Amino acid sequence: MIDWAHFTPWSSLAGGVLIGIATALFLLFNGRIAGISGILGGLLRPVAGDIGWRMAFVSGLLIASLVYGLAATLPTVHIDADMTTLVVAGLLVGVGTRYGSGCTSGHGVCGLSRLSPRSMVATATFMLAGFVTVFIVRHLIG
Amino acid sequence: MQVLMALLAGLVFGLGLIMSGMTDPSKVIGFLDLAGQWDPSLAFVMGGAILVGVVAFRLAATRSQAILGESMRLPTARQIDRRLILGGLAFGAGWGLAGYCPGPALASLVTGGSKPLIFTIAMLAGMVIFEIHDRFSRSPAKKAA
Numbered sequence: 001m002i003d004w005a006h007f008t009p010w011s012s013l014a015g016g017v018l019i020g021i022a023t024a025l026f027l028l029f030n031g032r033i034a035g036i037s038g039i040l041g042g043l044l045r046p047v048a049g050d051i052g053w054r055m056a057f058v059s060g061l062l063i064a065s066l067v068y069g070l071a072a073t074l075p076t077v078h079i080d081a082d083m084t085t086l087v088v089a090g091l092l093v094g095v096g097t098r099y100g101s102g103c104t105s106g107h108g109v110c111g112l113s114r115l116s117p118r119s120m121v122a123t124a125t126f127m128l129a130g131f132v133t134v135f136i137v138r139h140l141i142g
Numbered sequence: 143m144q145v146l147m148a149l150l151a152g153l154v155f156g157l158g159l160i161m162s163g164m165t166d167p168s169k170v171i172g173f174l175d176l177a178g179q180w181d182p183s184l185a186f187v188m189g190g191a192i193l194v195g196v197v198a199f200r201l202a203a204t205r206s207q208a209i210l211g212e213s214m215r216l217p218t219a220r221q222i223d224r225r226l227i228l229g230g231l232a233f234g235a236g237w238g239l240a241g242y243c244p245g246p247a248l249a250s251l252v253t254g255g256s257k258p259l260i261f262t263i264a265m266l267a268g269m270v271i272f273e274i275h276d277r278f279s280r281s282p283a284k285k286a287a
C-alpha cells in the first residue's frame with residue numbers, strides 16, 4: 001500500500017535531477033564518477049595530488065545544508081535508530097561500500113546511468129539487503 | 143579549477159539530496175519497507191538522477207578528455223565477484239538499519255545534530271577497517287605465507 005501522506009514525487013524528482021546535474025558536472029568537467037563512498041574512502045588512502053578535489057567535493061556536501069537553509073527551511077527529519085543501531089549501521093555501511101566498491105551514488109546513480117552490469121548487480125544486492133533488513137526489523141522483530 | 147568544480151558538484155549534489163528528502167532516514171526506510179506503508183519517493187530520486195546521468199555518460203563517451211583537461215577516469219572493473227556481493231549485502235543491511243547511506247549522512251552532518259555525526263564516525267571507522275584489511279590481504283607477506 002502506498003504511503004500517500006509521505007510520498008513526495010515532485011520534490012524527490014527535482015532533487016534527483018539536481019543530483020544528476022551534479023554527477024554530470026563532475027563527470028564532464030573533472031572526468032570523474034561522483035561516487036560518495038569512493039571519494040570519501042580515497043581520503044583514507046591519501047595519494048599526492050588527489051586530496052584537494054576529494055576534500056572540496058566533501059566540503060560541498062557538508063555546506064549544502066547551510067546554503068539550503070539560506071533560501072528555504074530545511075526539511076524536518078525523523079531518525080528512529082538509537083545510538084547502538086547507528087554505530088552498527090555506520091560500520092556496515094563503511095565496510096560494505098568500500099568492499100563492494102560503491103554506494104547509492106557510485107553504483108546506483110552513476111553505474112545504472114552508464115548501464116554497467118556490475119553496478120546493476122551491486123544495486124540489486126544492496127537494495128535487496130535493505131528490503132530484507134527493514135522487513136526483519138519492522139515486521140519480524142518490531 | 144578542478145577543486146572549485148569539485149566543490150560546486152558536491153554542493154549541488156548535497157542540495158539535491160536535501161530537496162529530494164533523502165536526508166530524512168525515515169523516508170529512506172519508508173521506501174525499503176515494502177510490506178508496510180510504502181513511500182516510493184526514493185525511486186523518483188534515482189529516476190531523476192539517472193535521467194540526467196544517462197545523457198551525461200553518453201556525452202562523456204564521445205570525449206577522451208574532461209573539459210578541464212584531465213583524462214576521463216571511468217571505472218574499468220567489470221567482474222561480478224564475491225567482494226561486490228558481500229560488500230553490497232553489508233552496505234544494504236546497514237542502510238536498512240539506520241536509513242543513511244554515505245551522501246545523506248555527510249549532507250546532514252553540519253546541521254543534523256548528534257545522530258548523523260555518530261553514524262558518520264562509525265562509517266569512517268568501517269572504511270578504516272576496510273583499508274587495514276585490504277592492505278593486509280594484499281601485502282606480499284600474506285601471499286608468500
